[in-house]
Amino acid sequence: MYVYENKIPQDLGDGVTVAMKVIGGKWKPCIIDCITKGINRPSCIHQAIGQAPRRVINQQLKELYEYEVLSKKMYPGYPLKVEYELTEFGKTVLPLIQAMQSWGEVHAQKVAEIAIRRNENVLAEEYREH
């Protein structure tokens, strides 16, 4: 697979950067959320998320796997069957995601209003001013 080579070195001396490196992909939290809910086969995750291209799900799954957030169980036989699970390490990120999730839910309205006011292209019809 083509691997992008960083040009600007990242400073992992900062905790936030470290955390973002692990869970900071567009679909990573969604993927982790799926797996928490027991949706753990790539095709199912793809179906569940819907908007994300299959290719991207694969990429992010792979990264999560390489960063040991997920473990991979491959079943023999066909059709192929693979299941991802959270590792012990992976479970330690759940509180983070949970915290972001609930903060975001609480402040979704406010943030959406500001985004709309700034004329951003957001998809949150329910929050549009009436």
Place this chain on the structure above:
Amino acid sequence: MYVYENKIPQDLGDGVTVAMKVIGGKWKPCIIDCITKGINRPSCIHQAIGQAPRRVINQQLKELYEYEVLSKKMYPGYPLKVEYELTEFGKTVLPLIQAMQSWGEVHAQKVAEIAIRRNENVLAEEYREH
């Protein structure tokens, strides 16, 4: 100022996305951290962070301001003096950043090792295998 116009609509229906929209810039957590420590003038923040270009500090300060994470106090007279402070809303993000920060600190070593193994361009000499 040139404002980038999104082409792909963002779905603010998801809490994590909302949170990332507010604190998800490369230097935003650093900026917020500075301000928490009482470093609240743009030039001081820039000095304190060092690696980030001044232009980018300004951009991200502006966004944080527009998202009402920061308030802005402008002093009359010259040389110009401006101070940013956390708003009440801004203070609600501190636990999030704090959580990421401490998670990252705890797992920095592991993450750095994996990044190095993956041959990424990281700047964390202290973590290189000996």
Place this chain on the structure above:
DNA sequence: GAAGACAGGGATAAATTTATCAGTAAGTGA
């Protein structure tokens, strides 16, 4: 035998974010 399920990757484009360079404005002090 053709078609489908399933996991995954190659090559490349598009989108988005961050960086670079240089300039504006309005003073102060040498």
Place this chain on the structure above:
DNA sequence: TCACTTACTGATAAATTTATCCCTGTCTTC
């Protein structure tokens, strides 16, 4: 007057992340 401070912005390039399109391999079912 010249250099320096401070905050801020325009225009554009570079870096990075996501998306698109299409292909491989291997079995199972129609």
